[in-house]
Amino acid sequence: MVSSVDWAWEKLDTSPAWVSEEVRQGGNVSLPFKRYGHSVVVYQDKVYLWGGRNDQSVCNTLFCFDPRTRRWSVPDLKSQSTKPPACDGHSACVIGNMMYVFGGFEDSAQQFSQELYAYDFDENAWRYIRTSTEILPPQRDFHSAVAIGEDMYIFGGRSDESAPYYTGRDVYHPELYRFNTRLKEWTLVTPYHPRRKPVSPRGRRSLSAFEYNGNLYITCGYNGIEKKHYNDFFMFNVAGNYWVELKPKGSGPAPRRRMSSCVLDNRVFFFGGTSPRTRPDAGSESSEEEHGEVELRGLENHGDIFILDMFPTLRTRCMKAIIHHKLNYSEITWDVKGELKKMCSEKALEDAKGRCFKRGMMA
Incomplete structure (x- = not known):
């Protein structure tokens, strides 16, 4: 938990x-x-x-x-x-x-x-x-x-x-x-919008999907024909009956499948998943057999958490600005410092070059 x-x-x-x-x-x-x-x-x-x-x-x-x-x-x-x-x-x-x-x-x-x-x-x-x-x-x-x-x-x-x-x-x-x-x-x-160029996600399995504010969101997944893992992000506008591709700010999850998602208030928590191995020592290998498909090599299992802020507060935006613009944070209160440390590493606070994404903001 x-x-x-x-x-x-x-x-x-x-x-x-x-x-x-x-x-x-x-x-x-x-x-x-x-x-x-x-x-x-x-x-x-x-x-x-x-x-x-x-x-x-x-x-x-x-x-x-x-x-x-x-x-x-x-x-x-x-x-x-x-x-x-x-x-x-x-x-x-x-x-x-x-x-x-x-x-x-x-x-x-x-x-x-x-x-x-x-x-x-x-x-x-x-x-x-x-x-x-x-x-x-x-x-x-x-x-x-x-x-x-x-x-x-x-x-x-x-x-x-x-x-x-x-x-x-x-x-x-x-x-x-x-x-x-x-x-x-x-x-x-049948999605349709008279003033938008048609766009829709590719077919995939083992994707993540959730509801927020009455709309459907999907991300990640895998297509075995294309041999491709995804980390794109789509919203289906239920009232308008159309898809739109979103570009959340921040560094989100790498292309992966089998990632779980959970909505809590205005935040979406993403955890885990598997993706193509990017380095020899990365993670542990997947060994599941799915109806004849044995996946033993080339995948790494993830234990990371990503948090997508669907409606970021002014406080959140200010903390992102501190990291992005390398602002002096020595005079801020201890509780804000604590949140900053959770958003990225200590080194990232010093040089703003860290890649430890904890919270993304919608464009």
Whole structure:
């Protein structure tokens, strides 16, 4: 866990002493095993983890973590609940009292999915969602899903020329789909702006996406056909129905995939990811196997944090000016000095040549 106040990490104790009785089965504690390709959402101050896999197995157990008590539990599902098959690379987002799970790669069928399920937090029950339109996003995994109002927006992900089956002939869809949870219908969004040159992000997987102020933002990701990692930044204006490419100020993340993002007030926290190795001793190598794709060489894992300030305050702008213009900061208060040190290294404060970006500002 990282603090949004001082940006310090704390390792949470999730040892058996913290686990609730509901998770204890036959004297053994059932905790979420180490995994990738899972989803995590927040509902009423609790964290819900579903899906994902490791090298041995795939999971479809729903886990709940309470940050206040630091206890894991497994919700008691209704017997009539239509549980999704175990998969990884799916997406999940919360709208109202429902968690919507879409797509992914189903382990039992060994195929990409385009199915939509919803978990009702109030009823503790899964539901299979039957849509009222013939439009469906193509089967895919490692895409993004973002909730905006009563709609879920799906972008990116990896499919296959022989979808739903995996043959290693990747397809990356650049289209944007919207699912209305009230009408239960899919729409293929056609961006258009009469006074803007058309622009849209390239298809990609393992991207980062979030909602801010009613709009959709995406960044980073990977396209296996182009063999390219991205660090571009796009916003989809929901009200105006058009894409725009943004150029945030500051030094942002290097091109990468699998980076997580979290919005807190007017800031977006980005953490981790993997990107092409830039030096022989950089990081540790990725060793995940994703449906036949073994990635062992040429990637480094990141443990850095980037903070994008979507609505920078005057205080933030002044601190950026101190660094950029090499201003004398010896007379400023200790608390501001502390923030400056978190924004970049001590050396950067001295010569303004450091590259330790901690907070970016929108252009």
